[in-house]
Amino acid sequence: MEDNLDRIVSGIYENSFAVIDDFVDEIFRKALFDEQTDLLESGKFRKAAIGTGDQKQVKPEIRSDEVLWMEPDNLSILQSEYWHRVDAIKLALNRRCFLGLQSFEAHFARYPIGSFYKRHLDQFQQVSYRAVTVILYVNDIWTAQDEGALRMYLPKENGKEDVLDILPMPGRLVVFLSGEIPHEVLPTKKERNSITGWLRTIS
Numbered sequence: 250m251e252d253n254l255d256r257i258v259s260g261i262y263e264n265s266f267a268v269i270d271d272f273v274d275e276i277f278r279k280a281l282f283d284e285q286t287d288l289l290e291s292g293k294f295r296k297a298a299i300g301t302g303d304q305k306q307v308k309p310e311i312r313s314d315e316v317l318w319m320e321p322d323n324l325s326i327l328q329s330e331y332w333h334r335v336d337a338i339k340l341a342l343n344r345r346c347f348l349g350l351q352s353f354e355a356h357f358a359r360y361p362i363g364s365f366y367k368r369h370l371d372q373f374q375q376v377s378y379r380a381v382t383v384i385l386y387v388n389d390i391w392t393a394q395d396e397g398a399l400r401m402y403l404p405k406e407n408g409k410e411d412v413l414d415i416l417p418m419p420g421r422l423v424v425f426l427s428g429e430i431p432h433e434v435l436p437t438k439k440e441r442n443s444i445t446g447w448l449r450t451i452s
């Protein structure tokens with residue numbers, strides 16, 4: 250874990266992102282996946298919306314995943330274990346990168362076959378408090394043929410961008426600065442499951 254925290258801190262510091270394989274072990278990953286599947290089967294997932302408050306809209310042409318927000322005051326045992334681990338990331342980033350992170354929000358996400366999320370930034374006017382995006386993939390084994398990569402557009406000094414595709418490998422964690430890295434989810438050929446969260450500068 251210390252090792253992972255060091256890698257997250259230096260990745261954020263140097264490149265604005267970090268990818269950590271096997272952030273959770275297979276047992277924990279599978280347990281989170283099973284919990285997500287149970288919640289899904291009990292019909293608790295909703296079509297994901299974009300924007301917040303009055304601006305909130307379901308726009309299937311922009312994103313076609315389904316989400317279930319976790320309730321900070323009502324976390325399952327597994328969810329609180331995950332929040333605990335993210336808390337360690339928060340502390341490490343505050344200590345070493347001075348990001349002033351205060352709280353966390355997260356949802357389970359399910360991308361059915363054929364779904365996607367078009368290019369966007371996670372930080373925009375209404376959610377300027379989202380500072381760091383933290384994504385954990387909980388689906389089973391994944392191969393390049395399954396597609397559904399997270400495509401990150403990394404700004405370069407000459408004003409151009411590098412493109413980096415990251416497959417949702419089980420147990421893989423991706424962390425990036427929400428206001429710096431535009432990204433998208435490419436159409437997936439297999440159901441893709443994740444926990445997406447944001448470390449915030451508000452309490």
Ligand SMILES: O=C(O)CCC(=O)C(=O)O
Binds near residue numbers: 371398433
């Ligand atoms: O699942 C992913 O790889 C990215 C999801 C995403 O960009 C979002 O929910 O804002």
Ligand SMILES: [Fe+2]
Binds near residue numbers: 369370371432
């Ligand atoms: Fe995003």
